[in-house]
Amino acid sequence: MDPKRLRRPLRIMLAVAVGAALAIAVTASIMKDRRHGEGLLGEVLVSGDGRTITTLNSRTPCQQDLPLLVASESRDSVTLELKESDVDLRPHCGGIEEQMTTTLQSPLGTRRLVDAGNGWTIAPLDQKRLANPRYLPPGYSPTTDVHWSDFDQHELLSPFFMRDRNSGPTWTRFYHRASEKASLSITQIAGKLTVSAAGTPESIHGYFGRLTPDSNSTVTWTNGTYTFIVSPTDQDLHEAELLRIAKQLTP
Structure with a gap:
C-alpha cells in the first residue's frame, strides 16, 4: 500500500485526538472560570444619605461563597470591586440576578466612584432623584x-x-x-x-x-x-x- 495513503488516516486520527483534547481543556476551563474585577457594567444606585451603594450582579447559585461588593475609599474617590469565588457554569447551575450593597464609611459626596475592573468612572443614580x-x-x-x-x-x-x-x-x-x-x-x-x-x-x-x-x-x-x-x-x-x-x- 502507498505509504502516503497510510499517513493520511494517521494525520486525521491525530487531528481528531488533538481536537478532543482541546475540547476537554476548554470545557474544563468553562466549568470553572474564576472572574475577578470584570467591571460593574450594571446599574448603580447611591442612597439618599450617600453612604449605601447598590448594584445588580449576575451569579450562579453553585458558587462556593456569595460575591461581595467591596468599596475602597480615599479622599477623592471610592473604588468598587466585585469579589467572587469560583464561578460554576455547568448548565444545571443556571444563573440569578440579585441586588448587592456596600456601606461607605463617609458619604460619597463629590468623590469619584470608580470601577476597579476597568478604571471607568461610574455614574450612579441618586436615590433622591x-x-x-x-x-x-x-x-x-x-x-x-x-x-x-x-x-x-x-x-x-x-x-x-x-x-x-x-x-x-x-x-x-x-x-x-x-x-x-x-x-x-x-x-x-x-x-x-x-x-x-x-x-x-x-x-x-x-x-x-x-x-x-x-x-x-x-x-x-x-x-x-x-x-x-x-x-x-x-x-x-x-x-x-x-x-x-x-x-x-x-x-
Whole structure:
C-alpha cells in the first residue's frame, strides 16, 4: 500500500485526538472560570444619605461563597470591586440576578466612584432623584428578587442596557405579587433617549410617550431629563393598568 495513503488516516486520527483534547481543556476551563474585577457594567444606585451603594450582579447559585461588593475609599474617590469565588457554569447551575450593597464609611459626596475592573468612572443614580409610583396594581409590592416570572418574555422587553464609560445613571426597580417572582419593572435613565416610533402615541404628564405592543405592552416616555420604561411580563397586566402606573409615577 502507498505509504502516503497510510499517513493520511494517521494525520486525521491525530487531528481528531488533538481536537478532543482541546475540547476537554476548554470545557474544563468553562466549568470553572474564576472572574475577578470584570467591571460593574450594571446599574448603580447611591442612597439618599450617600453612604449605601447598590448594584445588580449576575451569579450562579453553585458558587462556593456569595460575591461581595467591596468599596475602597480615599479622599477623592471610592473604588468598587466585585469579589467572587469560583464561578460554576455547568448548565444545571443556571444563573440569578440579585441586588448587592456596600456601606461607605463617609458619604460619597463629590468623590469619584470608580470601577476597579476597568478604571471607568461610574455614574450612579441618586436615590433622591427616583420617581415614585403612586399606583401599583392590586397585590403588587416592591421586591429585591430580580428573578423574572417569565425570563424569555422579559428578554424581549429587557429594561437593562449595555453600559459603557459614557452611559448615564440608570436604575431599575422590580415589583411582584405576593411570593411570585418579579413581573413588573420601572426603569429610570438619566438623559433623553429616543422613544421608538412603533406603538400608540400617549401623553404621560404632558410629555410624548409610546405604548408599544409586544408579547406584553411596554410604556416608554421622556421628560427631557429622564427616560422612563414600564415593562411587565405579567399577562394579566392590561394596557390601562400600565398607563395608570406610568401616569402616576411622580418625582
